[in-house]
Amino acid sequence: MKKKLVVLTGAGISAESGIPTFRDSGGLWEGYRVEDVASPEGWQRDPKTVLDFYNQRRKKALEVKPNRGHEILVELEDNFNVTIVTQNVDNLHERAGSSNVLHLHGSLFESRSTGDERRVYPIEGWELNWGDTCEKGFQLRPNIVWFGELVPMIEVAADYASQADLFLVVGTSMVVYPAAGLINYVRYDVPKFLVDPKVPDISYIRNLEIIEDKASTGLAKLKTRLIELS
Numbered sequence: 001m002k003k004k005l006v007v008l009t010g011a012g013i014s015a016e017s018g019i020p021t022f023r024d025s026g027g028l029w030e031g032y033r034v035e036d037v038a039s040p041e042g043w044q045r046d047p048k049t050v051l052d053f054y055n056q057r058r059k060k061a062l063e064v065k066p067n068r069g070h071e072i073l074v075e076l077e078d079n080f081n082v083t084i085v086t087q088n089v090d091n092l093h094e095r096a097g098s099s100n101v102l103h104l105h106g107s108l109f110e111s112r113s114t115g116d117e118r119r120v121y122p123i124e125g126w127e128l129n130w131g132d133t134c135e136k137g138f139q140l141r142p143n144i145v146w147f148g149e150l151v152p153m154i155e156v157a158a159d160y161a162s163q164a165d166l167f168l169v170v171g172t173s174m175v176v177y178p179a180a181g182l183i184n185y186v187r188y189d190v191p192k193f194l195v196d197p198k199v200p201d202i203s204y205i206r207n208l209e210i211i212e213d214k215a216s217t218g219l220a221k222l223k224t225r226l227i228e229l230s
Helices: 011-015 040-045 047-063 068-078 092-096 154-162 179-185 215-228
Strands: 003-009 080-086 101-103 106-113 120-122 140-144 166-170 192-195 208-211
Touching: 003 068, 003 154, 003 179, 040 047, 047 106, 047 140, 068 080, 068 092, 068 215, 080 154, 101 154, 154 179, 166 215, 192 215, 208 215
Parallel strands: 003 080, 003 166, 080 101, 166 192, 192 208
Antiparallel strands: 106 120, 106 140
């Protein structure tokens, strides 16, 4: 039976494909204040601007391609039972060929009803417009977890982490909670690896090996080492 490799990925792995990381130094996201386009309050104030913002992000995501980092995670499925837990809302892991992807913060390519959150729909193409409704007549919104909203998949992700035989963190600074807390669910004796150019102070974590590099080249360095542990 293959060992379970659980991988937490963040914006760094998508950035190498050309998708901008979440915020620049000025606190803006693609020129917008985050609270205007990624909060329930922003949606209430100006839903059309929010819809247009995500339409542009969706269009951009469709123009880029998975990179070597995504591909290596797919290749590791030859040796491991791999689960990707991603903070990213793009579909680059799926397009690269990963079999089991859990989106913590929702998906850019799904909409959901504002009147019944259980009603979730795939978005064909890149547009979701004002006036697009569910069967009950409620406006559809991006199926993305905004600031101030609960992260419904965090318990599922924590369960995966607790069962991991190896745990890998790629392209995330480990400061965005609750995702950053997932490593605390991993058993202390499990080998853990962090691949990121910016290494946070997480010296309290046992059995942690750090590769201070971007996702694609860091994973290329780490791949052989991981296979040795399979």
